[in-house]
Amino acid sequence: MGITGGIAAYKIPSLVRLITKAECDCEVIMTESAKNFVAPMTLETLCGRKVHDDSSFDASIPHIRLSEWAEVFVIAPCTANTLAKIAHGIADNLLTSAAIASSCPMLIFPAMNDRMYDNSATQANISALKSRGVKIVEPSTGELACGESGKGRMPEPEQIMHEIFRALCVHDMAGEKVLVTAGPTHEYIDPVRYISNPSSGKMGVAMARSAWLRGAEVRLIAGPIDVDTYGLEVTRVKSAEDMLRAVRENLAWADYVVKAAAVGDFRVKEFSSHKIKRDGKDSITLELVQNPDIAAEVGRLKREGQVLIGFAAETDNIMEHARGKIARKNLDYILANDVGGENSAFASDKNTVHLIPRNESESVRTFSGLKEDIAFDIWSAIIAR
C-alpha cells in the first residue's frame, strides 16, 4: 500500500482496516509528504506493522524486498507528482523505487484537483502507465477537497477493495461477456403505489460481481435495489416490461445470461395516472394481467453457444418445479432456492442453492453459505464444464 501527499490520504486508514479485516497482509509505504496528511502511527496500529518511509530507505534495500513480497501494489491516493515520476521511471524515494522494482499487478488511484487531472502532462502520464499494463482507476466526479467540483475524487475504501480483490483473482473468465438481471420489479398501480416482492438483488449482484472479479465483462440489469454495484455496468429498470426491453437490447452481446431477478408475474390491467383515493370506498378490486415471461423469451431467442442460467425461487417441491422450468424455458442450468419460511433466501446474505444442469448426466450440486462465496463456486462449476 503506497500512500502519497494528497488530501484523500485521510481515507486510507479505513482502507487498511478493510484490507486487514479481509485477512490480507499489508505493508505500508508513505512518501514524506503523505505524512502531512495522515499519521504513520494510525496506519501502524491498523496494519500491525511498522510503516516504511524514506527514513527506512537504507542498506536493507526495502524497495526490493517489499516489491518482491507484494502480490498487488496499490498506490492510493496517487498525486500528480508521484504519477509523473513512475511514468518517467524516476525512483527518488522509497515508494517510487519500490514501484519501479515491482513486477506484480499495480493499481493506481490518482486523486487531485480536476485541473491537475485534466492537465495534458497528467493525461500523458496516465496513458503511458496504462500502456505498460498498470491499472489506473479513474477518479470519480464530485465535490473535491479543494472546495471545487469536478473529476478527481478517489473512490471510497469499499470500492478500492473491489479493485484489490479483482487484481488478486485469477482471471479465468477473461473475454467472457456476462449479462445478469437482479432484484425485484415494481409494478405500479398508481403514481405512488406498486406491487413488488422482497428480493434484494444480492444474489444477482453476487453472480455479477464474481464474474467481474474473475475478469469477465459484466452488464447488470437491475430492478430497484440498494446494493453496491461498483465496477459493474448497470442499467436500472422498474417494471417487468422495462426489464424485458433492456434484456432484449443486451442479449445478443452475452455469452452467459444469468436471470436472477425476481420479476413480477403480474401487473395491474389499468394503471391509474392519479393517486387512488380511499374516500367513500370500503374496498377496491385490482385486475391483474400477466407480465411477459422474460426467461422464456430469452430461451426462445437463445443463440448457439450461449449459456442460460435461471433461478427458481420456490416455496415447495423445489426440485420438481425447477426441473420443469429448465425444459419450459430452454435453460442450461437452473439454480433452485427456497424462499419460503424462516430460512428464506430473500434479502438474506446467505443462501442454499441447488445447481441443476439440463444435461442429466451432469450431477446436481448444492452450495450453501454467503451469497458472494456461493456465486464464486457456482461459476467455477459452470465454467469447468
Ligand SMILES: Cc1cc2nc3c(=O)[nH]c(=O)nc-3n(C[C@H](O)[C@H](O)[C@H](O)COP(=O)(O)O)c2cc1C
Ligand atoms: C493541502 C494540500 C493538499 C494537496 N492535495 C493534493 C492532491 O489531492 N493531489 C495531488 O496530486 N497533489 C496534492 N497536493 C500537492 C502534493 O502534496 C505535492 O505535489 C507533493 O510534492 C506530493 O509529494 P508526493 O508525491 O511525494 O507524495 C497537495 C498539497 C497540499 C499542500
